[in-house]
Amino acid sequence: MRGVFVDANESLAVIFERLQGPDDPEVRINRDPDIKPEDYPAILDGAEIAIVDHTALPTDVAKKCTGLKHVVFLGTGARSYMNPEELAELGIEVHLIKGYGDTAVAECAIALMWEGARGLAKMDRGIRAGNWLRDDGMQLTGKTLGLIGFGGIASEVARIALGAGMRVIAWNRSPKKHPKVSFVELDELLAESDVISIHLLLNDETRGMVSRACIEAMKLGVILVNTARGAIVDEEAMIDALKSGQIRHAGLDVFNIEPLPADHPLTKLDNVTLSAHSAFRTPEASENLMRAAWEHCRRVTKGN
Numbered sequence: 115m116r117g118v119f120v121d122a123n124e125s126l127a128v129i130f131e132r133l134q135g136p137d138d139p140e141v142r143i144n145r146d147p148d149i150k151p152e153d154y155p156a157i158l159d160g161a162e163i164a165i166v167d168h169t170a171l172p173t174d175v176a177k178k179c180t181g182l183k184h185v186v187f188l189g190t191g192a193r194s195y196m197n198p199e200e201l202a203e204l205g206i207e208v209h210l211i212k213g214y215g216d217t218a219v220a221e222c223a224i225a226l227m228w229e230g231a232r233g234l235a236k237m238d239r240g241i242r243a244g245n246w247l248r249d250d251g252m253q254l255t256g257k258t259l260g261l262i263g264f265g266g267i268a269s270e271v272a273r274i275a276l277g278a279g280m281r282v283i284a285w286n287r288s289p290k291k292h293p294k295v296s297f298v299e300l301d302e303l304l305a306e307s308d309v310i311s312i313h314l315l316l317n318d319e320t321r322g323m324v325s326r327a328c329i330e331a332m333k334l335g336v337i338l339v340n341t342a343r344g345a346i347v348d349e350e351a352m353i354d355a356l357k358s359g360q361i362r363h364a365g366l367d368v369f370n371i372e373p374l375p376a377d378h379p380l381t382k383l384d385n386v387t388l389s390a391h392s393a394f395r396t397p398e399a400s401e402n403l404m405r406a407a408w409e410h411c412r413r414v415t416k417g418n
Contacts, residue, residue: 116140116141116160116161117139117140117161117163117186117411118143118144118157118163118164118165119142119144119407120154120164120166120167121144121148121166121169122145122146122147122165122167123147123167124145125400126167126403127143129400129404130143130404130407130408133405133408135408138408141411147168150169151169151171151172151175154169154171154176154178155175155178155179155180158179158181158182161182162183163182163183163184163185163186163414164179164182165188165407166185166196170195170196171195171196171201172196173197173200173201176196176201176206177204182206183206183207183414184207184414185206185209186407186411187209187210189211189394190210190212191316191343192208194316209410211403211406213266213402214399214402214403215394215402216267216269217270217398217399218398219267219341219394220268220273222341222367222389222392222393222394223267223313223341223365224271225365226339226365226389227275227309227311227339227365228254229363230337230362230385230387231251231253231254231337231363232252233247233363235387236384236385237249252362254278254279255278255280256279257280257308258281258283258307259271259272259281259282259283259307259308259309259311260283260284260285260303260307260310261282261284261285261310261313262284262303262310262314263286263313264284264285264290264297265313268284268313271313272284272294282295282296283297283298283307284297285303287319304331304332304333305332305333306333307332308333308335309336309338310332310336310337311340312338312339312340313341313342314342314343314346315342316343316345322346324348325348326348328348329355330351330355330360332361334359335361336362337361337362337364337365338364338365339364339365339366340366340368341368343368344366344368344369344371345370349370352364353379353380356383362385363386363387364385364387365387365389366380366388366389367390368391369391373390374390
């Protein structure tokens with residue numbers, strides 16, 4: 115069985131090569147992170163395993179990938195890039211990698227939260243432009259953090275926030291328990307939280323879940339952090355709330371369109387911190403990710 119890492123950037127390629135063992139299956143690395151979906155058939159060249167970082171795999175393209183049986187997606191958000199059910203009908207199984215970057219993403223969410231509270235990026239931009247901007251920040255010790263969704267990343271956010279003296283509440287679709295975290299109904303979370311951080315997978319149920327009504331139900335002056343998926347939030351409603359002050363600040367690592375266009379309305383707002391979908395990008399997380407990718411390759415070649 116032969117595989118191809120179809121869209122490897124250099125840093126991931128180096129780690130992937132280093133972790134290959136003498137008995138591991140043959141996996142070729144295509145060192146080009148900027149491939150197009152239509153490039154898949156030529157790059158795979160009949161391979162049975164495709165390791166995919168971020169390149170969309172439309173179903174009509176997958177049909178042309180002769181021999182493809184497995185897609186190892188480097189993360190959990192495969193639905194943003196492909197349709198697993200449609201691929202399954204073609205005999206292609208999609209494998210996800212969970213938990214590899216929980217701490218990395220959580221630390222980014224915390225960083226965006228603190229930036230929103232203190233306005234450091236705005237002051238930095240102002241000073242560079244010759245302006246001495248001094249705004250009153252928000253002190254987060256003693257404030258309430260609301261987590262929408264509670265998996266591995268959210269539990270790490272809770273750990274850090276609790277250590278910083280915040281009260282942490284959470285809502286999850288299925289019942290959960292976690293030390294020192296109070297689980298509440300969504301309406302209560304929206305009304306009580308000084309900071310809201312989103313930690314949901316994107317699917318048909320969660321798309322647009324943080325709606326205009328949800329945003330209007332949030333506490334006035336809330337900080338909103340999203341390191342999950344852009345489409346979970348009604349973007350137009352969020353922008354309106356940022357302009358009105360309903361949302362004090364938004365810290366965003368994910369967007370409906372990526373890369374975010376330079377003329378996008380979010381780039382015109384001072385009370386938004388923009389991050390280039392990089393919350394998971396640390397050397398430690400990359401190491402975990404490549405180890406897990408190899409484990410998938412080993413498992414499927416052995417038929418397990």
